[in-house]
Amino acid sequence: MRSARFWLRSLSRVGTLGAAALFLSLSAAPAAPAAAPAAPTAPVTQEAAAVTPVGINGQLRVCGARLCNQYGKPIQLRGMSTHGLQWYSQCVTSGSLDALATDWNADVMRISMYIQEDGYETNPRRFTDLVHSMIEQATARGMYAIVDWHMLSPGDPNHNLSRAKTFFTEIAQRHAGKTNVLYEIANEPNGVSWPTIKSYAEQLIPVIRQHDPDTPVLVGTRGWSSLGVSDGSNETEIVNNPVNASNIMYTFHFYAGSHGAAYLGALSRAADKLPMFVTEFGTQTYSGDGANNFAQAQQYIDLMASKKISWSNWNYSDDFRSGAVFRTGTCANNGPWTGTGPLKPAGVWVRDRIRTADNFPTG
Template sequence: MNKQNCGRLSISAIFLFLVALPFTALAKTPVEQHGQLAVMGNKIVGSHGKPVSLAGPSFFWSNTGWGAEKFYNADVVRHLKQDWKASVVRAAIGAEGPGGYSEDPEGNYQRAKALIDAAIAEGLYVIVDWHSHHAETHTDDAIVFFTRIAQAYGDTPNVIYEIYNEPLKAADWAKTIKPYAETVIPVIRKIDSDNLIVVGTQAWSQDVDEASKNPILGINNIVYTLHFYAGTHKEELRKKAEIALNNGVALMVTEWGTVNADGDGKVAKESVEQWLTFMKKHDLSFCTWSMHDKEEGASILKPGASADGNWTDSDLTENGLYLKQIISNW
């Protein structure tokens, strides 16, 4: 090949490289695209000031010995980003019970750390969830846990703090849940002044309307938790959510399922589609239940699926296949 042809090839190669640059630049991670999240009115917005709607799966309870710990690793998070196009994952850190944080604080903290580190490496958002139905009974543990998380990761835009997963129906908003939140939130805010903080609501995070009538005041970037299971929860719960939104609070669906509220049963596709329409209409972010391989309708994986994240569709349950489709096309 003569020098003249070599020169032409070099110019062609440079031209193709320059043409490809804009397309490369568009391939941003979710965090690069949206940056620091904030609450504006009843919306979650990115640093660009526009509404942001994130989608991804929730991991199962992190409790030692409960069988889901093996999925708390970087390989799974990487797969969820690349194959599922997830923009957020949720670490459900079991606060109490056998193997929970109260019994094994370091083991559960390390599982949270594994997902947070992986999410940061992949440019995803990560909800750090204090997965409890009785958080007000061990407030001190929550303070220690969230202090440690905020000190380690509060300077990153990736982390979202969920301080109470699902208060029970008997846990009154005004008397129990709100005082708990107003104790834990200032501890986080002393360290991290701006990352989103998600507050659970009464009756398994369904009575968002009650919280919206008596919201937490004087603290920025507070979001309220809405949970639903499509086989059980229908239009009545959406009406509660509409009331809350109309009252000016922001909501995040940090956990929802395609099946019944007990985590089992068949996929209720008609109801799911109604909920998806609702969440799109209001730009709601969500995480789906759950990253596990136990025999349960809500499990994403079939029993015995590997923990390396290198799954094909044959490794996924009916629920898992449906959720993958939803998340990857959100």
């Protein structure tokens, strides 16, 4: 069962129409006894589905510079990104996903599928099927799922354009009927110009739209999705030359131990003109390791809350680095997954910010 804090947070996000739908669903639902979470293949009742993030918010769309729910109300999604599936799929289990949905109260899970580095290119069928499975598991729990085409090296997304067309064609065909899937088509373009990235997006988005005309598409930005800041540029190159497509958002990644005022300022300015989604961030350095800079990270959290910028944190695994939320060995032992006991300091910090609404106290 979700906590009372979760329902308060949900009401603060969905607006009057969404709140009305939520109360109707709650009043129709009988009180449920405390029980262990159902397996991912178990049927979900209409009453249970109605009070999940997807049940409340439904099909998302871009409205102006914001992400909006089925009632046209701007919302903010908060959740976690997996680590690379080729290394840490053992951290994405029935138990860990139950915890993410019902203990962390996450709205969204980012499914991080690397293309190189022993990822998709080594076995396209295996990795495509793995993504299908994780979309279904997120769906069963009422969470949104970001399908992350995690290209990183080489940094030109056009290197993988043919693979991306094949992959996203199948994903869009199979999941077009769902209301909870978002497509992130280029994780961190690097070493290339914005026009090069824009060209890639304008070739791939129509492939997705043939099968799924409604789902928001998330487009990576220059300089490791830094809006070009890491390359000495800024958001104006996108403002002045946006992707020629509708219902899209632009991604921004930051690591608080490395990315200070220049990055924060670019995100703030961009969010006033462009639909932004922070699909990856950490409280450490850009390597996902090192000391946590919680003070700098909180500045980002506050900015994203004030401008309703959705986010997912890196990463939901037990990697040895400080940015992995679970203590090393948690996944191999299949948990425990709930509470703060199995978490590193970064995990405790981000879990609290996912669970607790900005306008409600912690604790």
